[in-house]
Amino acid sequence: MRTWIEESLMTSRKKLCEGILNILEKDIKTSYQVACLEALRILSRDKKVLVPVTTKENMQILMRLAKLDMTEDSLEDVSNFPVIVEALKCLCNIVFNSAIAQKLSLELNLAAMLCNLLKKCKDQQFVDDIKCFDLRLLFLLSLLHTDIRSQLHHELQGLQVLTQALESSFSIRWTDKYKAAEEHDGSPLSLQETDCAIEALKALFNVTLDSWNVHSENESHQFRYMAAILRHCLLTVGPTEDKTEELHSNAINLLSNIPVSCLDVLISPSTQEETVLKYNGMNMDAIQVLLDFMEKRIDKGSSYREGLTPVLSLLTECCRAHRNIRKFIKAQVLPPLRDVSNRPEVGTTVRNKLVRLMTHVDLGVKQIAAEFLFVLCKERVDNLLKYTGYGNAAGLLAARGLLAGGRGDHWYSDDEDTDTEEYKSAKPNINLITGHVEEPMPNPMDEMTEEQKEYEAMKLVNMFDKLSRDEVIKPMGVRPDGTMTPLEETICQYQTNEQDSSDSD
Numbered sequence: 001m002r003t004w005i006e007e008s009l010m011t012s013r014k015k016l017c018e019g020i021l022n023i024l025e026k027d028i029k030t031s032y033q034v035a036c037l038e039a040l041r042i043l044s045r046d047k048k049v050l051v052p053v054t055t056k057e058n059m060q061i062l063m064r065l066a067k068l069d070m071t072e073d074s075l076e077d078v079s080n081f082p083v084i085v086e087a088l089k090c091l092c093n094i095v096f097n098s099a100i101a102q103k104l105s106l107e108l109n110l111a112a113m114l115c116n117l118l119k120k121c122k123d124q125q126f127v128d129d130i131k132c133f134d135l136r137l138l139f140l141l142s143l144l145h146t147d148i149r150s151q152l153h154h155e156l157q158g159l160q161v162l163t164q165a166l167e168s169s170f171s172i173r174w175t176d177k178y179k180a181a182e183e184h185d186g187s188p189l190s191l192q193e194t195d196c197a198i199e200a201l202k203a204l205f206n207v208t209l210d211s212w213n214v215h216s217e218n219e220s221h222q223f224r225y226m227a228a229i230l231r232h233c234l235l236t237v238g239p240t241e242d243k244t245e246e247l248h249s250n251a252i253n254l255l256s257n258i259p260v261s262c263l264d265v266l267i268s269p270s271t272q273e274e275t276v277l278k279y280n281g282m283n284m285d286a287i288q289v290l291l292d293f294m295e296k297r298i299d300k301g302s303s304y305r306e307g308l309t310p311v312l313s314l315l316t317e318c319c320r321a322h323r324n325i326r327k328f329i330k331a332q333v334l335p336p337l338r339d340v341s342n343r344p345e346v347g348t349t350v351r352n353k354l355v356r357l358m359t360h361v362d363l364g365v366k367q368i369a370a371e372f373l374f375v376l377c378k379e380r381v382d383n384l385l386k387y388t389g390y391g392n393a394a395g396l397l398a399a400r401g402l403l404a405g406g407r408g409d410h411w412y413s414d415d416e417d418t419d420t421e422e423y424k425s426a427k428p429n430i431n432l433i434t435g436h437v438e439e440p441m442p443n444p445m446d447e448m449t450e451e452q453k454e455y456e457a458m459k460l461v462n463m464f465d466k467l468s469r470d471e472v473i474k475p476m477g478v479r480p481d482g483t484m485t486p487l488e489e490t491i492c493q494y495q496t497n498e499q500d501s502s503d504s505d
Contacts, residue, residue, distance in 0.1 A: 013049040021058050024065065030083055033065065037086035044093035054100040059108060062087050062094075068113035081130065088133035095140050102145050111148050114138050115161045128192045135165060135199035142206035152207050159222055162204045167229050169197035170236060178228040178265040182235060182285070194238040194247055201233075201250035208257040223262040230255055231266050234289045248293055249307070256314045260321045267324060279328040287325055290315055291332055291350075298353045304365045316372045330376045334387050338422040344388050344435040351387060358392045370396035380407045389435025397482070404482035 020036045020043075043049055052058070063069055066087035067080070091110075094101045105111070114134050121131040138158075142149040152158030170189070173181040189197070204226070233251045238244040255263065270283035277284050290311060297308040319326035333350045345355040357369035374396060377383035381402050384393050397403045419427075429437045445453055467473045477490025 010048055013043055013046065014052050017043050017049055018052045021053065021061060025061050030080065033083045034086055037065070037083065037090055041086060041090045041093060044090055044097065047097045050094060050098045050101070053094055054098045054104065056104055056108065059091075059094075059101065059104050062091050063108065063110065063113065066091060066117075068110070068117055081127065085129045085133060088130065088137060092133060092137050092140060095137065095144070102141070105141055106145060106147055106151075111138065111141055111152055111158075112156055114141075115152075115156050115158065118161055118165055121165075128196060131165065132192065132196045132199055135162075135196065135203055138162070139199055139203040139206065142203055149206055149209070158207050159204070159226075162200055162207065163222070163226050163229065166197060166200035166204065166226075166233075169193050169200060170229070170232055172229065172232055176268075178224050179268050180228060180232040188237045188239050188244075189247075191239045191243070194243050197233065198247055198250050201247075201254050205250070205254045205257060208254065220259075220262060223258050224265050227255065227258050227262050227265045230258075231286045234286045245293075245296075248289065249310075252290065252293065252311050252314055256310055256317075260317045263318055264322060266318070267322070279331075280324050282324050282328075284325075284328050287318075287328060288332075291329065295350055295353070298350075298357070304357070304360065305362055309364060309368050312368045312372050316368065316375050319372070319375045326376065326378075334373070334376050336418065336420045336423070337386065338420050340423060340426050340430055340436050342436055344392060355388050355392050358388060358395070366395060367399070374400075378407070381405045385432065385435070387435075389431075389433060391433045392435070398484055401483040403478045403484065404480065 017040065020040050024033065024036050024040075040053075044053060060069075065083055067084050095105060114137055118131065118134050118138075121127045121134065138152070142152055152162075170193075175181045230251045234248055236247070238247050255266075266286045267282040267284060269281060270278040277288055294308070294311045294315065297304075297311065300307065315329065319329055333354065345352060345359075354369050354373055358366055358373070360366040360369070370393065373388060374384050377387065381393075381397060382405065384396075394403070426437050431438045448456070464473075464475070468475055475487035476484050477487045479485050479490070479493070
């Protein structure tokens with residue numbers, strides 16, 4: 001009985017969709033068009049009723065109502081704006097819920113028409129809603145169809161069009177080639193401006209997914225210009241705290257796609273009246289926003305992979321490529337050690353929080369947290385162990401083949417870290433495994449006889465032997481190059497070396 005009722009309702013909805021589209025095909029009043037489109041928008045949320053909608057003819061009806069087939073240079077008829085907005089909303093729902101519509105979008109060249117409409121929205125008043133849903137539809141198309149993503153990047157000048165749309169969401173006043181004036185007392189963005197900026201950021205993220213290498217001077221300029229806008233975005237606040245976080249999160253995602261060589265515009269020479277937050281004469285406001293964002297995401301305590309790893313990855317690459325950024329961040333995250341009475345993972349500082357992440361259950365989270373700290377230490381093992389302890393760093397060192405010490409492959413400047421007097425005096429008593437000074441513990445073997453010591457030693461050997469034979473554990477050793485290997489291979493190598501040494505003597 002219930003199935004019959006559901007099928008009957010579904011059939012009725014499909015007929016309603018067909019009836020609405022038949023009405024929209026005719027020349028009717030604007031108010032009637034808006035009412036029909038509002039009803040269709042609600043119905044189009046259901047994937048099962050989209051069959052009559054997802055035809056070439058019906059898609060063209062909606063595209064005509066959205067003014068996507070216009071050839072005029074401007075949008076002049078303000079009375080049509082509600083119709084355009086509702087038609088774009090319907091297209092968003094249909095494209096999102098229908099694979100057929102996604103294919104038809106490519107056939108109908110929908111992306112090119114959306115870019116053309118976006119250009120018409122420039123310098124026009126009362127078109128923020130049109131611009132917002134135009135950008136949302138471009139985001140959905142570039143997300144769901146890789147051919148459209150490629151078309152936007154290579155044929156439709158999508159980078160330039162979307163970058164201009166993003167810039168127009170902010171009231172940017174340029175003072176230099178890649179430097180925007182900072183409005184310290186500027187008012188927050190409106191909700192509409194914030195939503196437009198977020199949609200532009202999401203669409204740009206999809207279009208720039210494969211932009212790791214810059215092959216021309218023009219591309220380099222385009223990405224630097226984009227990074228300068230994103231720097232301004234990081235220093236801008238939205239109407240609410242949640243909207244500000246969403247805006248900054250999408251800006252960080254896009255910054256992760258920009259070639260790291262173009263991220264030098266995140267910092268710029270600072271004047272005295274501009275900011276007090278500077279390092280080596282460079283303005284570090286945007287980098288501080290990234291650090292604050294990272295700490296806020298750590299403090300949330302959940303969704304680390306989606307929420308935390310993008311900003312950690314971005315900061316790691318910035319530190320690896322740009323010396324001033326690395327030195328500024330290290331001063332914030334890994335200041336000179338003074339108190340080593342607590343374990344590195346115990347406490348409320350940023351260093352404590354990051355060291356705790358080095359042993360997180362999520363492999364991706366622990367790897368990027370460890371990599372970030374390793375880069376701050378200029379990829380020197382002894383430096384990393386000083387701040388984290390061997391136990392927390394063992395996973396990274398094993399993965400990088402650095403258990404025997406040394407440093408990574410990347411080259412860093414030769415400036416050396418200076419230890420504080422407090423650290424130097426405590427250093428001989430620091431437990432290298434835990435990374436802190438421990439209270440002296442009584443030796444349990446002091447009161448044992450030699451026979452008891454031998455018994456306990458053999459008991460331990462037998463336990464390890466049983467675990468090894470049952471393949472619960474596998475004893476491992478370290479090769480001279482710092483990589484892990486089964487213990488048997490290490491012993492054989494050692495015996496061979498001993499034999500070669502005795503032969504040479």
